[in-house]
Ligand SMILES: Cc1cc2nc3c(=O)[nH]c(=O)nc-3n(C[C@H](O)[C@H](O)[C@H](O)COP(=O)(O)OP(=O)(O)OC[C@H]3O[C@@H](n4cnc5c(N)ncnc54)[C@H](O)[C@@H]3O)c2cc1C
Ligand code: SF4
């Protein structure tokens with residue numbers, strides 16, 4: 001099977017986000033960039049399928065600035081075979097649609113049997129790109145998947161996901177399709193040194209606006225349907241309080257606080 | 266009368282039996298030599314410095330290897346130190362004697378055999394020189410003979426007593442650590458006892474026949490003779506008993522390489538071959554990440570060991586050196602907290618695997634894999650790297666290098682669990698195991714105006730470590746140390762946001778790649794800032810910075826804070842005036858104590874506080890019981906067994922302290938958690954020794 005994994009490089013979850021002075025975006029220096037955690041599940045799942053199906057290959061595809069190469073290499077160190085970096089100044093300022101458009105353009109000629117991705121990128125938290133890519137490519141999609149079974153002939157995928165109320169939904173899709181990983185799909189493996197060393201010599205393709213044959217007006221901020229007006233940080237949360245003492249006294253004090261200070265009861 | 270005292274060698278023995286005895290002796294030696302040769306070939310499966318590729322079987326390959334070994338530094342370096350250790354711990358038995366009861370038992374057998382062998386040798390030499398050279402050279406007679414006989418009589422008694430005690434201990438007392446008793450134990454002990462008893466019997470029977478005037482000097486034999494003589498037929502027993510005594514003694518020699526008796530040879534070798542480095546804690550450096558990253562072509566390398574052949578010759582010898590005494594296991598926190606690890610079983614399992622592998626190779630078959638089949642990963646992860654096994658092994662077996670190389674190969678294949686992966690990923694991304702933002706690395710010192718090393722002008726770099734940086738309770742240790750350093754008036758700086766995890770636990774977890782990356786980053790910053798002397802808050806940072814960074818380009822003079830503070834208190838730079846009327850129990854950290862022999866400095870600080878009474882916890886100093894945090898244990902979860910920290914807390918509470926004092930932030934965290942579980946928080950205080958100093962300084 002030829003498997004493609006869509007991967008986005010995002011700021012580490014511990015990053016202290018700072019907003020630019022003009023509120024047009026976030027300050028990116030001092031940020032540690034990592035693989036979107038949901039995409040780690042996607043890479044891992046791809047590798048597990050590859051291990052089961054002889055002759056399979058896994059490619060990591062990412063649109064982003066040059067630094068994204070390092071994160072693609074992390075995927076290669078985990079065991080993927082090749083990488084595609086989609087990078088061009090013209091792609092800057094893309095929204096989910098503009099991103100999906102470029103991704104679809106790259107994916108189309110590659111003819112992957114299966115596309116895996118994360119259910120959402122933890123930076124913008126949109127959960128839009130995979131669905132849009134599926135639409136543009138005209139292939140089925142299954143989102144927020146916790147368990148995935150590929151049929152022996154590699155033509156069909158059975159996908160499990162949780163829906164409201166704790167029930168399980170089972171989807172069956174024809175391949176090729178795009179499937180988005182939810183936490184719990186698997187335990188991603190660790191990219192340790194032997195993997196990192198092997199990754200150094202694995203093929204990495206770079207594509208840009210001209211190699212894709214796209215026009216600058218179609219992509220990036222210009223091609224976006226959505227404009228971010230401004231960024232702002234959420235208000236600081238007031239610090240929590242611990243009510244000390246024996247349970248009975250503490251409960252009494254708590255009720256008093258809820259009545260008099262918080263005025264909620 | 267005494268002047269003529271002597272004993273005739275081969276007296277009363279028919280000539281045919283004498284010849285038979287020589288034939289059997291030759292046979293015994295052939296058996297012995299063949300056994301050693303076979304085993305030597307098995308050890309050669311291991312790596313030998315200077316040998317490319319796998320070992321070549323046969324005598325020629327063996328000779329080549331012997332020559333390589335004679336040139337190899339791990340065999341020939343520090344020759345005199347090794348020899349001295351061999352004499353002290355092996356010949357004089359000082360190491361086994363650290364445990365008095367089994368130590369005495371062993372010394373009775375060991376010295377029994379050794380001296381009686383010398384006795385036999387003296388007999389033999391005397392016999393042959395007077396036979397073949399000149400009767401005038403005959404020396405074993407007269408006063409010498411009598412004196413020597415009396416001496417051997419006492420040794421012989423010990424030699425009866427030794428195996429008797431061993432039998433009593435193994436089969437009647439049955440301590441848990443001898444739970445794996447095998448058939449060969451009975452064989453060997455029975456054989457020893459038989460040789461000892463038949464020796465005395467023979468002596469008695471000899472006296473019945475000869476009735477020498479000087480007989481009473483061999484008092485045991487004399488006693489036996491006086492009991493047996495009235496029986497009349499006793500004399501006729503002499504020849505059969507002699508024969509049986511000889512046969513068992515020769516059998517003893519012949520079976521050495523095929524039974525646990527082999528330890529006479531292999532334990533001696535192990536003791537000699539064990540490393541003699543000053544830096545006890547340093548793990549091997551299998552490659553240089555820096556060179557590998559700079560290389561333009563793909564570098565072939567192997568991470569750790571996943572086959573028995575990946576260990577060294579010396580390591581394989583040491584597997585045979587294990588006597589199954591169980592001392593390691595009796596001191597192992599993982600074993601004592603019922604986790605799935607016994608260092609003794611680990612060594613035995615490796616040994617069994619080594620023999621199976623050798624057999625499989627000789628039959629051209631596939632051997633079962635080392636990981637999971639021979640050694641379970643869960644045992645490897647259960648180790649806290651506390652070093653107690655090595656500290657107490659009487660023959661100098663180094664368990665940790667085995668465990669570390671096995672872990673390295675597991676990590677290389679990404680066979681780690683999600684918690685381990687998480688802490689390694691956290692450290693990759695944020696340079697600390699908790700994954701707290703690296704940009705907050707200096708937040709603990711926000712208002713303290715401590716100069717940064719990059720700005721120059723400092724004598725000591727204070728390397729705070731991840732715990733002192735991010736852990737709320739450990740932050741207090743760092744803050745206290747800042748107070749103490751300021752009071753002592755020394756010039757210090759911190760790395761601030763540029764400090765990264767020292768990597769100690771990363772390396773012990775088996776991730777050599779990430780470890781070396783951290784070392785490269787830290788040394789680059791420290792070398793640039795011109796760091797010469799480092800003070801660490803944590804014994805783990807201390808060990809790796811001091812003992813392991815030098816091989817990777819970071820050479821500094823490194824101190825643990827308790828060392829310097831105790832020096833400042835001793836010299837009067839810091840005066841401890843405030844009283845503390847309390848019983849204070851001190852817990853030895855493994856990495857401060859066993860790894861670095863720092864036992865007294867932290868204690869001296871507690872004792873320097875007026876009115877404070879220092880109390881010892883059971884298992885203290887080099888026997889200290891690990892808190893469970895080392896070797897990655899801090900970030901691991903175990904399904905099986907109890908928490909070592911809770912066991913340790915129970916031990917500490919037995920000494921009824923008002924305060925428990927540690928000198929390691931890991932121990933502190935572990936105690937803190939255990940105290941929460943035991944619900945004694947607030948009833949017994951918990952402090953680092955430097956906090957104690959900061960609170961009782963006269964300012
Ligand atoms: C449950 C949910 C509901 C939402 N509902 C709404 C709504 O109703 N209206 C609204 O306006 N917004 C909604 N949002 C937010 C929203 O849609 C965005 O702001 C956005 O469009 C940014 O996309 P992203 O980069 O986060 O990519 P996502 O679409 O979140 O990314 C998902 C996956 O796509 C792949 N991917 C994304 N970018 C790349 C790339 N550059 N290269 C390669 N692969 C990539 C990765 O596999 C990634 O894991 C919702 C979000 C969530 C989580
Ligand atoms: S280092 Fe400690 S935990 Fe590990 S095997 Fe030895 S005694 Fe047990």
Ligand code: SF4
Pocket residue numbers: 586587588589590591592593594608609612654657658659660661662
């Ligand atoms: S490893 Fe050492 S301490 Fe442990 S059983 Fe063997 S000889 Fe005894």
